[in-house]
Amino acid sequence: MRLLLEDPFFLLASLLTTVALSFVQLLNYLSENIAEYRTINTELLNVKLERLRHSVSIHRIELSLTENLHWIQQGCCVEWPKAASAETSSRKALLQRKLHEDHEHLLQRCSIMRRDCESAASLLLSYSQLMCAEQGISQADEVHRLTKLAYFFVPLGFVTSAFGMNIKELQKFPSLCVFAIAAVSISSVSFAAMYWSSLGTKKKIDSRS
16 A cells, blocks of 8 residues: 555556456467467368458557556656655566566567467468369369260250251151261261360460460
8 A cells, every 4th residue: 555655656557467467368368269270171261261360459459568568668657656765666666677578578479479360361361262273173174074065965956856846858858867867967066176176275275384
């Protein structure tokens, strides 16, 4: 009580210590989350990327610690009474030095955690982009396979539809042999077009590389 009457900084130091301890608990929680989010889990990838915005919270903690560090260095407000005795001044200086060291340590920890958070976010973001690229390649392969099927079934469907219509010229040759010859002819033309198309695409890729 005597110390508080001589210099209110001791009360401020108590409050700053409580705040620093609260920041320690918060940083411990954020540190565990950052370490957990470094593991790659495709099901929780979007959630992890969202929560890795902890760097904003860490930056806010840094700002608060920097402001508190200013008050510690200053000792108190100008209007506050100063310590009268040498013993009180010595204890105040010791307390200031201890608080200064603690806050400097917390600031360093915040800086390290913010870099870890940004590194983890970059890792997950790169993995997400890789997954999107692989998904795009898989979809392109599916489209390519469907295109090949279309080159086969569309001509057959065209021939079947033509022979199913009441076309006089086709009604004169209703045999299955004529249908087979027409189907094979049109399919051959279709496959030739597909082959030349794929060959042209391959040449373009080779020329770019």
